[in-house]
Amino acid sequence: MPKLPQISDAEWDVIKVLWDRGEAGAQEVTEALAVGRNWRPQTVKTLLNRLVKKGAVAYVEDGRRFIYRPKVSRDAVARAESRSFLSRVFDGAVTPALVHFMKLGNLSKADIEELKRTLDRETKP
Amino acid sequence: MPKLPQISDAEWDVIKVLWDRGEAGAQEVTEALAVGRNWRPQTVKTLLNRLVKKGAVAYVEDGRRFIYRPKVSRDAVARAESRSFLSRVFDGAVTPALVHFMKLGNLSKADIEELKRTLDRETKP
DNA sequence: CGAGAGTAACTACACTTGTAGTCGGTAGTC
DNA sequence: GACTACCGACTACAAGTGTAGTTACTCTCG
Structure with missing residues (x-):
């Protein structure tokens, strides 16, 4: 079983979207969070990146965009x-x-x- | 009622000692935490200081040492x-x-x- | 009185977190 | 083919955290 990384508050909001949808691109996540968390797209991408680096999220390339998917339940x-x-x-x-x-x-x-x-x-x- | 500050993990360990004893000096806290959290005395003092700065803890001077006491329940x-x-x-x-x-x-x-x-x-x- | 032990104040420094900005490439549009 | 819009990569930067070191002072013991 993968070691569970430490997920920060802001990161939780992001990965929740992935759990809800199964998978999503950065733009989709940004839109899903537009209500409540009014983040710039770059902010969401940074958070997705950190989640990837932590091993909590994986991605596949789909043309020139990435599709992210949770790696931990x-x-x-x-x-x-x-x-x-x-x-x-x-x-x-x-x-x-x-x-x-x-x-x-x-x-x-x-x-x-x-x-x-x-x-x-x-x-x- | 005093606004509740955000208390970090390490700070929790420190303020727990104060809650348990009602009040304590820095040295006493350090000793109480010697098992498990093997902190240098300066570390404990830094944490106490931060708790004071955050308003979670108060102190009174007792000669040249401080006696700390929780300010929040x-x-x-x-x-x-x-x-x-x-x-x-x-x-x-x-x-x-x-x-x-x-x-x-x-x-x-x-x-x-x-x-x-x-x-x-x-x-x- | 002089040395040592203990105190709080100040400083340090790397890592995480929240919140982006900028850069260089590409896909699609006129 | 040139321009625009969008993408990921890289960089930024202040605040909070974990974990102390250093300094200047003073109390106590011999």
Whole structure:
């Protein structure tokens, strides 16, 4: 499995677009991010380049443009980020973090039901 | 309420010691961190200084040494970090994050019970 | 009193991150 | 064939981070 690189905040926004679409060219990514993140095209290209250099993203040439595609799964990266977050903020303990998040509020009844089911599923294995 | 500064990884380790003890001098912090983070004393002082500059920590002079004390609560900082983590990794959605964390595993039976109770408590208010 | 140990202040320096600008090439258009 | 628009490559640059070194001062011990 590829070693997971450290992905920065701005880079996350970029790679999210790739995860959503499967693959995309630089221009497409720039347009997808136009709302909210108002980046110049060069900025997006720099970020794509850094992601390539980090090994998080691959590309194929398509004529004179590049098509980028994620090389690492969102789930794997989320897991790594979660672990680093947990160890920094909660000393690695999952349960206090869960309690903290639950108290962050805004859980609907449906959410709560789903979470309980997930807990049940976690009980046996 | 004081604006919450952005606290870096290394700074977290330092301010955690202050949260644990209430207050401490630079040397004490260095010793507390000697296991795991093997930092030179100057490194710890630099980090304390940065925390002071950021407004996360205050100090009083005690003779020719400084006694440092947190100015922001761990809970408030954890909340801010959680929010930023959530929005980066899970687009701000709490429930998927909770599910993800639960699957990170290692929940004991007792943990699961506690979490269910917490969910129940979240149900009414 | 003189030497050593410990203190905070100031300085250092490479790496990452956010946010681009510029350059040289090519594809497509008149 | 000349011009324009777009592409990737390379360069830039300030702020934040990790990790200290150096300096100037002072308290304490012999």
